[in-house]
Amino acid sequence: MRITRRSFLAGTAAVAATLPFPAIAQNKPVKIGLLTVKTGPLAAGGIQMEQGTIRFMKDRNYTLAGxxxxxxxxxxxxxxxxxxxxxxxxxxxxxxxMIFGPLAAFELLAISDYTAQAKTPVLSLAAAEDMTQRRPNPYFIRASATSSQNMHPLADYxxxxxxxxxxxxxxxxxxxxHEQMAGFGRVFEDGGGRIAKKLWPPLVTPDYTPYIAQITGVDAVVQGFASSNPLKFMKQYRDAGLKLPVLGGGTAADDALLKSYGDEAVGMISCSFYTADLDTPSNKRLVDGMVKDYGNIPGLYAAGLYINGIVAEGALEKTGGKTDDREAFNKALRSVSLTDTPRGPLSFDHLGNVVGSFYIRRTERKGDKLVNTTIKTYPKVSQFWTYDEKWFLSQAVYSRDFPPLKS
Amino acid sequence: MKRFALAAALVVLATVPLWVGSTYYVNIASQILFYAVFALAVNVLAGYAGLVSLGHAGLFGIAAYAAAKIMTSGHGHLAVAAGALAVTLAAAAVFAVLALRGTGLGFVMITVALGQIVWGVAYRWISLTNGDNGITISGRPSPFGLSLASPRGFYWATLAVFLLAVASMAVFVASPFGASVRGTRDQPRRMNALGYHVWMIRFLAFVLSGFWTGVAGLLYLYYNQFVSPQAVTLTASAEALLMVISGGTATLLGPITGAALVVVMKNVASAYIERWNFVLGAIFVAIVVFMPEGLVPGVARLVRRSPLR
Structure with a gap:
């Protein structure tokens, strides 16, 4: 069933009519705006964001902190x-x-100043590093990961x-x-490894063959593709007959993507802030709900929004359900510290970015399905990895050419 | 009668922020106005000169990027506006010299290429344009003591610029220059035989179009306080052209109506209709089928033929 804005309001009203509210309930509802992408090339992730949000609201009967x-x-x-x-x-x-979303970094950057002026907290998945580093927005909170936060543990591993x-x-x-591979490069080279070459296929490319042909003389290949590009790349990589192991970030072997992969993905090692096989009560509820409602396990987009919902709930509980004092509510959001979420325990640093667990997974075939099996957990990973925050921030932001390769 | 309608329209436009209620709709109205300026600029070429450009988002983006660069380097708003328009005019002149080597399909393809070059620079020359993360500016100017920071202030300033653009278009259309531009569209060889410099007339039309495109780009930057490569994509060029074609080419009201249609569909209707792209497409198809000359001339025709008159 597709849920439009109207059927939503109707659904909310119906739920509201049937549920008894505790005495502390304010009669005005908490309004949450979800900025997502439902049309165009980014729609796959955007629709999962909406599904994750709706799953969370259903689990809470559209009631948070009363x-x-x-x-x-x-x-x-x-x-x-x-x-x-x-x-x-x-x-x-x-x-x-408050606002959940948007999806892409360039969308978030376009509204950052405006939402700060309007004092509207934004809980987004967008991974742009500087939003919680050199150009922080006091009203921005990221419970997912920066671009490189997945890659630091992967490089260490x-x-x-x-x-x-x-x-x-x-x-x-x-x-x-760029930010993913810069983060991977820094930690991998500091750990004694060397990056032989960085290749940058255009975002929209039908054919990776010219890039795959350049792969030689290395122990492994690291891919940082997003959206449906990981599928295309892995298919062409195996078709070219390459056997080298493949590593990837959160988007490369996202759980929601596994149903679209074939055997070419088996053996891939990836690192993500979310893994569907995590055994916590809230994750079990999320996975079961997603499979029941939408027929697929959640990936990082759906889980990320579900987690945002839990963070918002935590803040509302702290303020007794009040959102009128935006500064107090924003402060409450940032001081949220949780033990049971679909990604495990999490808290926020003073810049509003998550400190939480990251999971190294191996993609395996189980019966007729592919699954990601967690092989190592890095707990309490900050966006600065093990580096000193002051030193990290004094360096330029991760980019295509920074930090330069050591070799 | 016509004068009365004009006066009424002016009063309605000037009082929009006083009766629409939410500032959200004031912002939508501002967007309609600066996209209308953009569409009017595209119309100079596509409508009056018969040269269909699919690269105008490039010029639009050059204005926005130039303004953003000048502003982030610490200059005042006057320098920003003057500098951005100068850069856009120069770029328009270069575009014109290159694109006017062809007409018809050749012209279209060269403008596509030029627009894509601007997109490529915006996307890939990261040290200059900050790549797909775009450039954020802070603050809007306050000319003559009117602060543009508020939605109302910005609307009135945009309205003033919009009226100036409409007036300049009206003067252009009625002028001998406007007539000669239309002449080069309909009978280029005859115009040539009559001693007109067809190339120069087209060149000047292109530069005029570039100027107002630059003004619209500047307003876009001040409105969004952000510019990124998405503003200069081929899709953005095509959208401007669709505004002109759906409203009615070579008319004054057509591009304005088209801009209003596209902005309202994109922003307001999309909140209620999930498949708003589909609806917008259906509307365009309906316009092409039932009013191939565009909404404004089409409605005028229906009114003329109506038995009620």
Whole structure:
């Protein structure tokens, strides 16, 4: 069933009518705006974000900390100007108390200043490093990961446990890809490894063969593709007959993507802030609910939004359900510290970025399905990895050419 | 009668922030106005000169990027506006010299290529444009003591610029230059035989179009306070052209109506209809089938033929 904004409001009202509320409930609902992408090339992730949010609201009967919730979903179309307009719609017309989303870094950057001025907290998956580093927004909270936060543990694992000496990296040629591989490179080279070469196929490329042909003389290949590109890359990689092990970040072997992979993905080692096989009560509820409602296990987009819901709930419980004092509510959001979420325990640093567990997984075939099996957990990973925060922030932001390769 | 309608329209436009209620709709109205300026600029070429450009988002983006760069290097708003428009004019002149080597399909393809070059620079020259993360600016100017920071202030300033653009278009259309531009569209060889410099007329039309595109780009930057490569994509160029074609080419009201249609569908209707792309497409198809000349001339035709008159 597709849920439109109208059926939502109706559904919320129906739930509201049937449930007895505790005495402390304010009669005004908490309004949560979801900025997502339902049209265009980013829609696959955007629709999963919506599913994760709805799953969470259903689990809580659209009631958080005694207040009912009104969810307003807005489609940004995946472009910055559209995101700005939709954000204004949510803030000025609908008067939302907080915003979940948006999906892409460039969407988030387009609304960052505006939401800070409007004092509207934003809980987003967008991974742009500087949003919680050199250009922090006091009203921005990220419970997922920065671009490189997945890659730091992966690089550590590759250097120390897998004992790889030389690798080659391939990633989409845009900021997310650049930041991922820069983070991988720093930790891997500091751990004694060397990056032989970094390759940057364009974001929209039908054919990876010219890049795959350059892979030689290394122990492993690291891929940082996102959206449906990991599928295309892995297929062409195996078709080319390459046997070298493949490592990847959160988007490369996302759990929601596994149903679209064939045997080419078996053996891939990936690192993500979310793994569907994590054995916690809240994750079990999320996975069961997603399979029941949508027929697929959740990936990082759905889980990320579900986690945002839990963070918002934690903050509302702290303020006694109040959101009128935005500064107090924002402070409550940042001081949320949780033990049971679908990604395990989490808290936030003073810049609003998550400190939480990251999981190294191996993709395996189990019966007729592919699954990611966790092989190592890195607990309490900060966005600065093991580096000193001051030193980290004094360096330039991760990019295509920074830090330079040591070799 | 016509004067009365014009006065009424002016009063309605000037008082929009006073009666629409939520500032959200004031912002939508501002967007309609600066996209209308963009569409009017595209119309100079596509409508009056018969040269279909699919690279105008490039010029639009050059204005926005130039303004953002000048502003982030610490200059005042006057320098920003003057600098951005100068850069855009220069770029438009270069575009014109290159694109006017062809007409018809050749012209279209060269403008596509030029637009894509601008996109490539915006996307890949990261040290200059900050890549797909875009450039954020802080603050809007306050010319003559009117702060543009508030949605109302920005609307009125945009309205003033919009009216200036409409007036300049009206003067352009009525002028001998406007007539000669239309002449080069309909009968280029005859115009040539009559002693007109067809190339120069087209060049000047291109530069005029580039100027107002730059103004629209500047307003876009001030409105969003952010510019990224998405603003200069081929899709953005095509959208501007769709505004012109759906409203009615070579008319004054057409591009304005088209801009309003696209902005409202994209931003307002999309909140209620999940498949708004589909609806917008259906509307375009309906316009092409029932009013191939565009909404404004099409409606005028229906009114003329109506038995009620």
């Amino acid at each position: 207040r009912k919730v009104e969810l307003i979903v807005a489609d940004t179309g995946g472009n910055p100007a559209g995101t700005k307009t939709k954000t204004q719609e949510l803030v000025e017309r609908d008067g939302v108390d 590759a250097a120390k446990e897998l004992k790889y000496k030389r690798v080659m990296t391939l990633a989409d040629d845009f900021a997310f890809g």
